[in-house]
Amino acid sequence: MSDTNAPRSKTDLFVSFTLLALQGFGGVLAVVQRELVEKKKWLTQDEFIEDWAVAQILPGPNVVNLSLMLGGRHFGLLGALAALSGLLLAPTVLVLLLAAAVAGIADTPIAQGMLRGMGAVAAGLIAAVGIKLVIALKNNPMGRLTCIAIGTLTFIAIGLLRLPLAWVLLTLGPLASVWAAHCIKQQGTT
Amino acid sequence: MSITLTLADWGSLFLHFISLSLLAVGGAITTAPDIHRYLVDETHWLTDTQFTSSIALAQGAPGPNVMFIALMGWNVGLNAGGGLAAGWPAVALALWGVLITMVGILIPSCTLTFVATQWAHHNRDMLAVKAFKSGMAPLVIALLIATGWLLTGNHENPTRDWPLWVLAGATTLIVWKTKTHLLLLLGFGAVLGALGWI
Numbered sequence: 001m002s003d004t005n006a007p008r009s010k011t012d013l014f015v016s017f018t019l020l021a022l023q024g025f026g027g028v029l030a031v032v033q034r035e036l037v038e039k040k041k042w043l044t045q046d047e048f049i050e051d052w053a054v055a056q057i058l059p060g061p062n063v064v065n066l067s068l069m070l071g072g073r074h075f076g077l078l079g080a081l082a083a084l085s086g087l088l089l090a091p092t093v094l095v096l097l098l099a100a101a102v103a104g105i106a107d108t109p110i111a112q113g114m115l116r117g118m119g120a121v122a123a124g125l126i127a128a129v130g131i132k133l134v135i136a137l138k139n140n141p142m143g144r145l146t147c148i149a150i151g152t153l154t155f156i157a158i159g160l161l162r163l164p165l166a167w168v169l170l171t172l173g174p175l176a177s178v179w180a181a182h183c184i185k186q187q188g189t190t
Numbered sequence: 191m192s193i194t195l196t197l198a199d200w201g202s203l204f205l206h207f208i209s210l211s212l213l214a215v216g217g218a219i220t221t222a223p224d225i226h227r228y229l230v231d232e233t234h235w236l237t238d239t240q241f242t243s244s245i246a247l248a249q250g251a252p253g254p255n256v257m258f259i260a261l262m263g264w265n266v267g268l269n270a271g272g273g274l275a276a277g278w279p280a281v282a283l284a285l286w287g288v289l290i291t292m293v294g295i296l297i298p299s300c301t302l303t304f305v306a307t308q309w310a311h312h313n314r315d316m317l318a319v320k321a322f323k324s325g326m327a328p329l330v331i332a333l334l335i336a337t338g339w340l341l342t343g344n345h346e347n348p349t350r351d352w353p354l355w356v357l358a359g360a361t362t363l364i365v366w367k368t369k370t371h372l373l374l375l376l377g378f379g380a381v382l383g384a385l386g387w388i
Contacts, residue, residue, distance in 0.1 A: 021252060021253045021254065022252045022253070023252065023372060023373060024252055024253060024254065025249075025250065025251070025252050025373075025376045028253065028254045028255075029334075029337075030365075030372060031372055034372065049323075049327045049330060049331065050323040050326075050327065052330050053322075053323060053326035053327060053329070053330040054306075054307060054310065054323070054326075055303075056326075056330055056333065057215070057326065058215075058299070058302060058303045058306060058307075059211065059212045059213065059214045059215050059298075059299045059302065059303075060211065060214055060218070060296070060299025060300060060302075060303055061214070061217055061218045061254050061255065061256040061299075062217055063254045064254060064256060064296070064299075064300065064303075065299070065300075065303045065307075068300055068303050068304050068307065069303070069307045069311075072304055072307065072308055072311075073307075073308075073311055077304070080304055084300065087253075087254060088253070088254070088256075088292075090253075091251065091252055091253020091254065091257055092253070092257065092260050092288065092292070094251055094252060094253065095247065095248060095251040095253060095257045095260060095261060096260070096261075096264055096284075096285075096288065098247060098250075098251050099244075099247055099261055099264060099265075100274065102247070103274060109386070110384050111250075112246075112383075113383035113384050113385070113386055113388065114250065114380040114381075114383045114384045115246050115249060115250045115383065116354065116383045116388050117357070117378075117379035117380050117381070117382045117383025117384070117388045118249070118250060118376050118379045118380050118383065119249060119341065119354075119379075120342060120354040120355075120357040120358045120361070120379055120388060121357060121358070121361045121375050121376050121378070121379035122249075122341065122376070122379075123337075123338045123339075123341035123342040123358045123361075124338060124342075124357065124358040124359065124360065124361025124362040124364075124365065124375075125338075125361060125362075125365055125372060125375070126334055126337050126338040126341065127334070127335050127337075127338025127339065127358070127362045128338075128361070128362045128363075128364075128365035128366045129334055129365075130331050130332070130333075130334030130335035130337075130338065131335065131362065131366050132366060133331045133334070134331055136327075137327060137328060137331065140324055140327055140328070141324050142324060142325070142328075146328075147327070147328040148328070150328040150329060150332070151328040151329070151331055151332035152332070153332075154328070154329045154332035154333060154336070155332040155335060155336050155339075158332070158333060158336040158340070159335070159336035159339045159340060162340075165215065165220070165333075166215055168329075169215070169329070172329055173325065173326055173329060175325075176325035176326065176328065176329060177321045177322045177324075177325030177326065178321070178325070179325060180320075180321040180322075180324040180325035181317055181318070181320075181321035181325075183324075184317060184320055184321055184324065185317070
């Protein structure tokens with residue numbers, strides 16, 4: 001992992017997560033991969049997917065979980081708190097100011113239109129992050145075909161059949177993990 | 191709208207968000223239906239409009255989606271203080287509401303995440319940890335794509351909503367293939383929406 005960096009200090013964590021949060025309109029998910037993997041290089045694509053899986057499966061906001069993981073890994077509890085407060089502090093102040101300012105106009109057609117437009121862009125951003133990460137599956141011990149099959153099943157279950165997330169994660173997740181364990185063991189013995 | 195909250199009411203508000211925290215698998219937004227039941231239907235501490243515009247505003251402002259919880263707390267406090275017109279005492283109560291709801295929704299899940307992930311990181315060479323991460327990878331990627339799909343697809347009227355799909359699809363392509371700044375894209379979407387083209 002020669003081309004990865006690490007956060008330099010707790011201040012670095014705080015500032016980086018503040019900047020990341022302030023770019024995240026309609027949720028931070030879309031910018032988090034670009035900032036942490038492509039720009040900061042604090043994580044490789046593979047590491048990002050692994051950490052994102054954990055952040056996703058634990059309760060709580062995904063990006064909040066990711067900030068705690070990254071901060072905690074490099075600087076312990078204080079690092080986790082630095083990253084978390086960076087992520088939340090400035091956006092909280094901003095959103096409250098905004099709420100006070102637009103108390104009357106949030107329901108006007110123009111404001112609603114802007115929200116619709118930004119919502120569609122945000123949806124596209126998130127889908128693009130997913131598509132970019134598909135490439136990183138080539139290093140997966142289960143092999144690419146199995147990964148694509150699992151991914152397709154997940155998409156059908158969530159995107160088309162609209163099954164509850166918990167069901168899908170609790171059925172497909174353990175199955176995939178057991179199969180991954182089997183594949184890792186096989187690779188270890190050959 | 192004006193309401194009166196006793197100390198016990200603030201306590202139960204705090205406990206409600208504490209109890210929701212560990213149920214928020216897949217993001218805080220998954221608790222929105224239950225918050226609606228509690229704050230709008232049951233206690234009448236929020237109006238329906240306040241609830242909906244809190245979510246819309248949090249979507250439109252920078253920051254994680256969980257900000258909508260802060261806005262719920264803000265509005266409950268504001269209502270308890272007699273509305274923004276009542277001046278600084280109302281603002282103080284509103285900030286108190288933000289603190290109660292945000293700390294409540296965050297403390298349990300953050301504690302669990304911190305402890306669990308520190309453990310997993312120290313045991314990262316264990317087969318179970320490795321297998322979990324590799325096994326979950328394709329699911330997670332598919333979930334991201336499905337989220338994008340669902341965010342676009344909750345508009346049910348194709349003859350009216352096709353521009354939304356075109357915009358989302360074009361955004362996907364642009365982000366995938368180029369390094370265009372994301373704020374530029376969001377601004378573009380906002381302008382198209384404001385003009386009424388979306």
